[in-house]
Amino acid sequence: MSKRKDWDTYFMDIAYMASTRSQCGRRHVGAVLVQGKKLLGTAYNGAPMGLPDCSEAGCMLVEEIELKMIEEKEEVIRKQRCIRTIHAEQNLLLFTDREDREGSTVYVTDQPCWTCANMLANSGITEIVFHRGYPKDSEKVSSLMEARGILFRRMDAYEPPQGTITEVVN
Ligand SMILES: [Zn+2]
Numbered sequence: 580m581s582k583r584k585d586w587d588t589y590f591m592d593i594a595y596m597a598s599t600r601s602q603c604g605r606r607h608v609g610a611v612l613v614q615g616k617k618l619l620g621t622a623y624n625g626a627p628m629g630l631p632d633c634s635e636a637g638c639m640l641v642e643e644i645e646l647k648m649i650e651e652k653e654e655v656i657r658k659q660r661c662i663r664t665i666h667a668e669q670n671l672l673l674f675t676d677r678e679d680r681e682g683s684t685v686y687v688t689d690q691p692c693w694t695c696a697n698m699l700a701n702s703g704i705t706e707i708v709f710h711r712g713y714p715k716d717s718e719k720v721s722s723l724m725e726a727r728g729i730l731f732r733r734m735d736a737y738e739p740p741q742g743t744i745t746e747v748v749n
């Protein structure tokens with residue numbers, strides 16, 4: 580017998596469904612805006628309208644340097660990142676109204692990066708719920724949310740719906 584889905588699962592499932600629209604082969608991210616129990620918007624990471632996306636033009640990669648402590652030694656790690664797309668969280672802000680966002684919750688498949696977190700922190704929302712972690716920015720994003728009094732929580736036991744692409748290229 581199937582159990583009725585709780586609201587967290589319901590909205591995270593919708594975020595994952597939105598992520599299936601993404602054409603970036605590196606990461607499919609979906610985000611939804613929820614006010615009370617009402618869905619006010621959905622978004623995914625994608626190129627601006629009318630421009631070729633990653634599946635047509637390939638990812639637009641930049642290299643970034645990350646410092647990481649490995650066995651008590653700071654090491655330089657080179658990582659590639661695709662910058663062709665507007666992140667799901669930013670698209671969500673572009674397509675929703677400030678008024679609607681006041682006191683609302685964002686469900687997002689992935690822990691927001693620093694830039695998205697900064698924008699979300701100033702967007703009127705009061706809660707962020709995510710599933711997959713993004714360790715690179717995790718610490719600074721968590722302290723930002725704490726400083727802003729925004730609830731920031733991860734759904735640890737959540738399982739994404741079948742048919743969504745959950746592999747991530749780091
Ligand atoms: Zn891409």
Ligand SMILES: [Zn+2]
Nearest residue numbers: 666691692695
């Ligand atoms: Zn982002």
